[in-house]
Amino acid sequence: MIWVNAVIQGLLLGGLFALFACGLSLLFGVLGIINLAHGDLAVLGAYVAVALLPSVHTNVLWALLFVPPLFAVFGYVSQRTVMGRSMRSGPLTTLLVTFGLSVVIQNALLEGFSADSHSFTLGALTTRSLHPASDISLSWLRMGILVVAVLVLVVVQLFLSRTGIGRQIRALADDDEAAAITGVNTRHVAAIAAAVAFATVALAGLAFGTYAQFSPTSGSNLLIFAFEAVIIGGLGSLWGTLAGGCVLGLAQTIGAQIDPTFGVLAGHLVFLAVLAVRPNGLMPATVEA
Amino acid sequence: MSVPLLSAKGLTVRHGQLTALHGIDLDLAPGEVFAVVGANGAGKSTLLRTLAGLHPPGGRIRLEDVDITGLSPHERVRRGLVMVPEGRRLFRSLSVAENILLGTVCGRRGGWDLDRVLELFPWMRDRRRERVDHLSGGEQQQVAIGRALVANPRVLLLDEISLGLAPVVVRQIYRTLPTLLEGDTSILLVEQDVRQALRAASRFQCLLEGRTTLAGRPGDHTAEEVEAAYFGFAGTATA
Ligand SMILES: Nc1ncnc2c1ncn2[C@@H]1O[C@H](COP(=O)(O)OP(=O)(O)OP(=O)(O)O)[C@@H](O)[C@H]1O
Ligand SMILES: [Mg+2]
Numbered sequence: 001m002i003w004v005n006a007v008i009q010g011l012l013l014g015g016l017f018a019l020f021a022c023g024l025s026l027l028f029g030v031l032g033i034i035n036l037a038h039g040d041l042a043v044l045g046a047y048v049a050v051a052l053l054p055s056v057h058t059n060v061l062w063a064l065l066f067v068p069p070l071f072a073v074f075g076y077v078s079q080r081t082v083m084g085r086s087m088r089s090g091p092l093t094t095l096l097v098t099f100g101l102s103v104v105i106q107n108a109l110l111e112g113f114s115a116d117s118h119s120f121t122l123g124a125l126t127t128r129s130l131h132p133a134s135d136i137s138l139s140w141l142r143m144g145i146l147v148v149a150v151l152v153l154v155v156v157q158l159f160l161s162r163t164g165i166g167r168q169i170r171a172l173a174d175d176d177e178a179a180a181i182t183g184v185n186t187r188h189v190a191a192i193a194a195a196v197a198f199a200t201v202a203l204a205g206l207a208f209g210t211y212a213q214f215s216p217t218s219g220s221n222l223l224i225f226a227f228e229a230v231i232i233g234g235l236g237s238l239w240g241t242l243a244g245g246c247v248l249g250l251a252q253t254i255g256a257q258i259d260p261t262f263g264v265l266a267g268h269l270v271f272l273a274v275l276a277v278r279p280n281g282l283m284p285a286t287v288e289a
Numbered sequence: 290m291s292v293p294l295l296s297a298k299g300l301t302v303r304h305g306q307l308t309a310l311h312g313i314d315l316d317l318a319p320g321e322v323f324a325v326v327g328a329n330g331a332g333k334s335t336l337l338r339t340l341a342g343l344h345p346p347g348g349r350i351r352l353e354d355v356d357i358t359g360l361s362p363h364e365r366v367r368r369g370l371v372m373v374p375e376g377r378r379l380f381r382s383l384s385v386a387e388n389i390l391l392g393t394v395c396g397r398r399g400g401w402d403l404d405r406v407l408e409l410f411p412w413m414r415d416r417r418r419e420r421v422d423h424l425s426g427g428e429q430q431q432v433a434i435g436r437a438l439v440a441n442p443r444v445l446l447l448d449e450i451s452l453g454l455a456p457v458v459v460r461q462i463y464r465t466l467p468t469l470l471e472g473d474t475s476i477l478l479v480e481q482d483v484r485q486a487l488r489a490a491s492r493f494q495c496l497l498e499g500r501t502t503l504a505g506r507p508g509d510h511t512a513e514e515v516e517a518a519y520f521g522f523a524g525t526a527t528a
């Protein structure tokens with residue numbers, strides 16, 4: 001039964017990873033940006049909630065209403081300014097800019113909030129869980145996060161495949177020059193993609209804050225997990241990202257069940273194994289209509 | 290000529306060290322088919338891409354009486370300047386119909402829409418939901434043309450639409466040109482095949498290494514003159 005529980009916890013954790021990976025995958029797939037600040041943006045999202053919620057350790061659900069929209073604006077503006085401008089001088093510049101952003105966020109958070117770690121509590125929701133059998137616990141909170149993750153992926157997928165702007169985003173991902181001469185306002189559309197990516201990463205940051213303690217430097221690990229989920233799943237496919245998140249989550253919880261210190265390493269090993277056997281990931285696909 | 294629909298003055302474009310266009314002038318009258326010919330590397334695509342807004346030029350580009358030199362590509366599409374680029378450049382992750390519909394994003398309103406394109410190219414009707422990479426080269430070219438048409442262009446820039454296609458397909462596509470011309474659409478076309486281009490066009494301009502070597506009406510010049518301008522034989526100075 002402990003193993004069954006490890007599998008369940010792994011799948012639940014996978015939802016969180018998929019939520020993290022969604023924005024990373026989108027930015028890379030559409031704009032070719034490898035966003036090294038992705039993890040730090042998530043942590044920043046959590047800290048924005050810490051700063052803005054009047055009494056920090058009460059209810060983070062309110063933060064869901066304003067942090068993701070705030071990040072969407074942040075994403076739009078930074079793509080129209082710093083990121084967009086850096087893209088015109090080449091991918092290396094963009095990589096350096098996101099690295100710089102990562103450093104700036106970490107240091108600003110250290111300055112503003114010290115190195116202490118925080119976490120969100122949701123009152124009773126944090127601890128309440130179902131126990132369908134001994135040794136199996138289904139936390140309501142974690143199930144909720146999985147549901148949110150799946151919903152976000154479904155909505156983003158529908159947005160890309162069914163809406164006019166989504167069509168323009170896919171065209172931009174295929175061939176930006178052709179998109180421009182076809183009439184796509186490429187800078188605006190790129191910025192919308194960045195807005196969506198930033199909103200999802202903020203959501204992921206908030207979810208993470210209810211899962212675990214976070215501190216200003218937590219972002220680096222999150223970035224690695226998000227990368228692993230994206231690459232295990234296969235680039236360009238949001239369903240692959242969900243699968244990738246779940247595989248990574250499973251590897252970590254099952255690994256931790258074998259030996260508590262082995263969890264994260266087990267995730268890395270599975271990542272390397274997938275990379276060796278299926279370098280394109282488990283479900284490689286372009287975003288389909 | 291009446292007021293030109295599109296006019297370029299002194300277009301100069303550099304690709305790094307290389308100057309691809311040296312002060313090209315060009316005027317396009319409403320409703321005419323104009324051909325730009327020249328050997329490989331003469332600068333034809335650079336000229337069309339510059340008109341479409343992909344290269345910032347020295348010189349001026351005007352569409353009717355508006356200076357569009359500084360406008361971005363989608364703003365030119367909005368004003369009716371639309372290009373079918375060299376190599377088709379379709380969107381691989383979009384279906385046939387989605388590729389065409391993308392042309393309406395910024396395009397003008399007018400007689401052309403998806404339905405009319407499906408009438409023009411009836412094979413598309415049953416295959417509109419397919420991905421474009423399954424299509425043959427000629428079919429892809431027709432999708433690229435449809436994508437440009439639904440923007441209801443006033444000026445249509447066609448860059449080697451016959452490239453890599455069977456002659457019979459090329460003839461078929463050229464046969465559709467008059468249909469496109471309804472409603473005052475002007476066409477600026479680039480072709481490798483000079484004879485094909487000159488048959489379709491009422492006026493032409495020949496480029497060589499980024500300079501105009503000959504311009505006029507197809508009937509006004511002998512085949513030798515055109516050939517000399519095309520390849521840069523001695524004839525150009527004395528002509
Ligand atoms: N993006 C670019 N960077 C550098 N050089 C370029 C670029 N695009 C074109 N050139 C150069 O500019 C010159 C003109 O190229 P262009 O594509 O306009 O020729 P073209 O007349 O269309 O030739 P073709 O008939 O082969 O299509 C060529 O020497 C080409 O190598
Ligand atoms: Mg060319």
